[in-house]
Amino acid sequence: MYIILEFCDWTTLVTVSHVDRAGRNRVRRIIALQIRRVLRNFMDDRHHVSFFAYLHEIRAAVFGSVPWSIMSDTRYFCCRGWVRWPTHMLIATPADMLHPWITVLEKAGYKQIYNRSTYGYIFNIRKWAKRAALFEREDRLQKRSITIFEARFDSILQVILSSLKTSDMTIMTSSRLFSFYPTLMKGNQSLRAQPSVSDAPRAWWHPSVSDYITGRPCGINCPKIWRSTTKLEGVGELAWGGLDNELDVAGNMGSSSVFAKTKIRWRIGNKCRNPFCVNFSL
Numbered sequence: 001m002y003i004i005l006e007f008c009d010w011t012t013l014v015t016v017s018h019v020d021r022a023g024r025n026r027v028r029r030i031i032a033l034q035i036r037r038v039l040r041n042f043m044d045d046r047h048h049v050s051f052f053a054y055l056h057e058i059r060a061a062v063f064g065s066v067p068w069s070i071m072s073d074t075r076y077f078c079c080r081g082w083v084r085w086p087t088h089m090l091i092a093t094p095a096d097m098l099h100p101w102i103t104v105l106e107k108a109g110y111k112q113i114y115n116r117s118t119y120g121y122i123f124n125i126r127k128w129a130k131r132a133a134l135f136e137r138e139d140r141l142q143k144r145s146i147t148i149f150e151a152r153f154d155s156i157l158q159v160i161l162s163s164l165k166t167s168d169m170t171i172m173t174s175s176r177l178f179s180f181y182p183t184l185m186k187g188n189q190s191l192r193a194q195p196s197v198s199d200a201p202r203a204w205w206h207p208s209v210s211d212y213i214t215g216r217p218c219g220i221n222c223p224k225i226w227r228s229t230t231k232l233e234g235v236g237e238l239a240w241g242g243l244d245n246e247l248d249v250a251g252n253m254g255s256s257s258v259f260a261k262t263k264i265r266w267r268i269g270n271k272c273r274n275p276f277c278v279n280f281s282l
């Protein structure tokens with residue numbers, strides 16, 4: 001059963017997790033296994049529990065390529081042989097919660113490289129993020145890095161929804177996973193929210209990045225559409241339950257997360273260049 005589930009796409013995993021408690025627990029085990037695989041690339045197993053405990057305690061979240069590599073349907077089919085996991089992790093942390101990360105990450109072998117204001121750093125994110133800190137760990141094979149964005153205000157969601165591309169609006173908390181553009185994720189696609197973003201070197205966890213969807217209407221993914229986080233309409237959400245399936249025991253899915261109670265509006269542009277879309281403009 002677990003071998004079969006390992007090769008199921010994300011939609012199937014979500015469906016199986018809703019069938020009954022046994023299905024939910026099996027899916028949770030598969031996801032926790034995948035999370036450990038990805039996290040192992042950043043820190044030894046003995047640090048995983050404390051990493052998630054801290055994430056849970058301060059309500060921070062990992063976003064971008066790490067949760068993408070857990071949820072993306074290309075996770076098994078495109079990586080036969082040598083698997084290249086993400087080497088850079090993004091974390092959004094609440095206001096005044098940057099400093100404690102130094103202790104957590106130093107224990108996992110990271111050194112802080114710099115800590116700077118986000119002014120002039122990432123134009124779009126500076127409105128919502130007060131500071132950014134970069135941490136690096138080097139081993140024999142490769143350099144790993146973690147960037148932490150400290151929110152200027154209460155919600156870390158504002159920081160994440162100001163990301164440079166839609167694939168970065170994919171989130172892992174201590175017990176849940178979210179995709180704010182699930183149909184794009186399913187197609188291994190990402191739209192630029194900032195014109196300056198270039199295509200990253202191709203890897204299975206780097207989706208193809210474009211300015212607009214081709215060949216079909218944008219729907220909810222249109223850059224011109226204002227969306228709201230209220231009740232997480234159009235957002236893919238799954239409670240994975242923590243490394244030991246100890247969290248979110250009752251809430252499998254739906255809009256019971258803290259994020260669903262926020263009222264943040266966002267969009268990823270002000271023009272749509274998709275000729276198939278009703279919002280098309282040059």
Ligand SMILES: [Zn+2]
Nearest residue numbers: 218222272277
């Ligand atoms: Zn459009």
